[in-house]
Amino acid sequence: MTIHPIASIFFMIAVTSGCASYETIRNDKSLFHDLGGKPGIAAIVRDTIDLAAANPVTMRHFEKIDIPDLKKIVSEQFCALTGGPCKYTGKDMAKAHKGLDLNAAEFNIFVEDLRHALDRNRISESARNRLLALLAPMKRDVLHQ
Numbered sequence: 001m002t003i004h005p006i007a008s009i010f011f012m013i014a015v016t017s018g019c020a021s022y023e024t025i026r027n028d029k030s031l032f033h034d035l036g037g038k039p040g041i042a043a044i045v046r047d048t049i050d051l052a053a054a055n056p057v058t059m060r061h062f063e064k065i066d067i068p069d070l071k072k073i074v075s076e077q078f079c080a081l082t083g084g085p086c087k088y089t090g091k092d093m094a095k096a097h098k099g100l101d102l103n104a105a106e107f108n109i110f111v112e113d114l115r116h117a118l119d120r121n122r123i124s125e126s127a128r129n130r131l132l133a134l135l136a137p138m139k140r141d142v143l144h145q
């Protein structure tokens with residue numbers, strides 16, 4: 001069977017442009033993927049919040065909070081932040097933590113709990129560091145609100 005030369009050019013364009021857009025999507029979402037996508041992020045957030053809600057330094061802040069709701073909205077935030085297919089619909093960080101008056105010691109303990117959660121979920125060191133680097137600048141919006 002012979003393939004018409006023009007048809008073969010169209011075929012090549014379709015294949016190569018398809019590959020290019022696949023590569024772009026994959027690269028943009030690599031942290032989201034490295035964290036295990038939506039189920040991976042849900043597990044990391046679940047473990048972090050469970051640890052923080054049981055940690056003597058931070059537990060008082062979580063006593064009157066709807067924990068399943070908080071897990072859902074933080075998972076959505078992490079998904080959006082890491083390039084996943086989500087739109088964060090929650091409050092900005094200052095408003096979200098208003099009235100908690102969080103201090104640096106509480107923030108550091110929370111980050112420690114996040115590190116334990118990342119460890120527990122076998123997240124690579126590179127992905128762990130990239131996530132922590134994305135969250136670090138939020139510290140000033142979270143503290144003393």
Ligand code: HEM
Nearest residue numbers: 058061062065073074077090091096106107110135138142
């Ligand atoms: C970079 C660090 C942090 C991030 C990215 C973060 C993220 C969030 C998000 C997305 C929400 C929900 C916003 C909404 O309801 O629309 C939230 C609420 C909350 N966060 Fe954080 N958080 C951080 C640090 C902390 C720390 C250090 C604590 C306490 C030790 C904490 C305790 C809480 C509590 C108790 C709420 C619920 C507040 C309420 O519903 O009244 N967060 N956080």
